[in-house]
Amino acid sequence: MDDGCETQRQEERTLVSSDSAYGSSAVDTDTEDGQTPTSNPFPYNEDLTHKTILVGDSGVGKTSLLVQFDQGKFLPGSFTATVGIGFTMSERNTLLLEKQAKNGTSKYMLERCASVNDYYDIAFKVMLLGDSSVGKTCVLVRFKDGAFLGGNFIATVGIDFRNKVVDVDNLKVKLQIWDTAGQERFRSVTHAYYRDAQALLLLYDITSKMSFDNIRAWLTEIHEYAQKDVVIMLLGNKADVAAERVVKTEDGERLAKEYGVPFMETSAKTGVNVELAFLAIAKELKHRATQQQNEPKFQIHDYIEAQKHKSSCCGHM
Numbered sequence: 001m002d003d004g005c006e007t008q009r010q011e012e013r014t015l016v017s018s019d020s021a022y023g024s025s026a027v028d029t030d031t032e033d034g035q036t037p038t039s040n041p042f043p044y045n046e047d048l049t050h051k052t053i054l055v056g057d058s059g060v061g062k063t064s065l066l067v068q069f070d071q072g073k074f075l076p077g078s079f080t081a082t083v084g085i086g087f088t089m090s091e092r093n094t095l096l097l098e099k100q101a102k103n104g105t106s107k108y109m110l111e112r113c114a115s116v117n118d119y120y121d122i123a124f125k126v127m128l129l130g131d132s133s134v135g136k137t138c139v140l141v142r143f144k145d146g147a148f149l150g151g152n153f154i155a156t157v158g159i160d161f162r163n164k165v166v167d168v169d170n171l172k173v174k175l176q177i178w179d180t181a182g183q184e185r186f187r188s189v190t191h192a193y194y195r196d197a198q199a200l201l202l203l204y205d206i207t208s209k210m211s212f213d214n215i216r217a218w219l220t221e222i223h224e225y226a227q228k229d230v231v232i233m234l235l236g237n238k239a240d241v242a243a244e245r246v247v248k249t250e251d252g253e254r255l256a257k258e259y260g261v262p263f264m265e266t267s268a269k270t271g272v273n274v275e276l277a278f279l280a281i282a283k284e285l286k287h288r289a290t291q292q293q294n295e296p297k298f299q300i301h302d303y304i305e306a307q308k309h310k311s312s313c314c315g316h317m
Helices: 003-011 062-071 091-103 105-113 136-145 184-194 209-213 215-225 249-259 274-290 300-315
Strands: 122-130 159-168 171-180 199-205 231-237 263-265
Touching: 122 136, 122 215, 122 274, 136 159, 136 171, 136 199, 136 274, 159 274, 171 274, 184 215, 199 209, 199 215, 199 274, 209 215, 209 249, 215 231, 215 249, 231 249, 231 274, 249 263, 274 300
Parallel strands: 122 171, 122 199, 199 231, 231 263
Antiparallel strands: 159 171
């Protein structure tokens, strides 16, 4: 084990990472159900705190054991492995999370300790942004593992990430996808990561007018903290619950056109347009990085519409 990585772990009180595919803290529920668990009623006392580490080979069930102890439930099916380190913490530790994110120490540790086993030609960082409970973690798990996290899951604390390598024009493109907490209290945590992202997927919930109305505020933050040429895509999530829709598709299209960003509606539950969203981002970033002087610019809007049309035609065959 890397000695520097181990020392970093020992020095830090907490990390700005959680295993968001499973949930690890009763703060900021970011699931399709959007239910927020109750907070810990017991006062936090540093003198009475003890740290326990689960160690063992990948696949032995360390995370499942932790979730069984923490929440009394078992997570069946195929789930993504823990990247770096995950933990369960109380709500009272969140101030330290913000402090660490500002000076970048936790981010540095995460990136050093992350798995680097997947072969790739080029890598990009993508961030998922949006209000709490719009389904950011569910979209990530759907893309990464092809699974849907139904039920009441405890959500992302601060920030977490997953890697996936996709094929784009005969190149292996690694997307390092950062899943962020949407709650206001964690904004200072996510701001520290904006500047390193090459692409941002901004989500709202089509059943929540407030999450849609807040998109303008998110875009203001993006323009303040992110790179000037960052790729932005607007996603209206939970398209499968049409009966509860309060935001029209036309409203999303109109807002996206106003800001000049691509738009589509997605469903983490059914998988509709989830893979297309990430692949479109991957193609845009790949073309930007490898484009020759006389090569035509990649048109992400045209690509998305062509793929939608292709999917629609195939669906009726």
